[in-house]
Amino acid sequence: MIESLLLTTARVSTFFGTQALTGASGFFFQRDERLYLVTNRHVLIDRPSGHLPDRIEIEVHTDVDNLTHAAVLSVPLYRNAQAIWHQGRDSAGEIDVAAIELDRGALSAAVMLQAFTPAHLQHPLQEVKVGTPLLVVGYPQGFHDTLHHLPVVRQAVIASSFGLRFQGQGFFLTDARTHRGT
Template sequence: MYASQLRSHGVEPLLLACTCVDTFNGSQVLTSASGFFFQRGARLFLITSRHVLFDGATDHRPLRIEFGVHAAGLDLTQHHRISLPLYDHGKPLWRQAGDSGGDVDVAALEVPGMAIPRGAQFSAFGVRHIQVQMHAVPLGQPLLLVGFPLGFHDTLHHLPVARGAVVASAFGVRFQGQGCFVTDAPMHRGSSGAPVVRHDPTGDASLPWQLLGVHATRMDMESRDTRQDASLGLNLAWYSDVLLALTQ
């Protein structure tokens, strides 16, 4: 069975639950984004935004991805890159979902057991981390979004960075009819697929964070006058309960 392979080396386990996701056609790098690990029973999934793996609107069609995990031991500079195909004889290997509002911009790619090096160090969210009590998340709730904005991260220790955010729409209400809510945070390209979390000191001791959503994209107004108005600084995140369907 899979289990969190995290060992005590003084690093916040949330950082080891996240990984940089690079997309490729052959050896050509296409894009860089964010993702995180989700464990369902004995199965491990890499979660990211669906548009990272496929985006028909921009003709973004990578054939494989690479992501990283830390090697065994306490030396965080030791890092493994793992390559996974996105298709099997033309059939997508990732899982995606839709609802009454249309396509859900979240994807789950199962990670075969043989792909993870023995003793690799990582942490993974699970069903117990998903926020299901919608009324328990108030407007203005402090959040963290953990990822790789513009690819920025600790390149020596291969660790992501966290951006502070707050809940900016009615949590539990489908924003504009989609399974999303709004966050207020300065986000950048490369953050798509980042987990949206809040601290849960009474929850899972090995990963004390509630998973509220998956960051998708920045929002802006077409009518904004770039000479007079700053960017909105608002973002869409998909509710995390979609992972229950994607990882069944």
């Protein structure tokens, strides 16, 4: 039996045309019947570094009895030169979070994934303080179970004020080592 937490996260590969660019992590979020992949915005666009992919690929499991079976879903990032992903924002502006809706019709009935929902969101946010423990699930620098296509999980704590933008940027810090981007 597989822990459902491991099926909430997908390995993300970025591409420009057929050229592979980078690897990252994303997680599934469902609101009503709509399914999204959520990742860092810098995975989808990072103008200062020249990272400008036009699509991503994500791995999804296709056999509950054999986790070595996976499929790759290709997701375009633009339609008619317009981004089809959504930029995350808070009261101070853009944050380093983006979400892209996944076409459920492009997913076969065999796809196994677990999605977070609004019921999983932390309320109230004031309870998240420096030192609050958390689990970070992902594919740090590409490291993962390559046979079973599964992420790794690391323990971490909130390492900067959750309600205050770190150095004025749209993020906060954790102390999870090797999880670049968290």
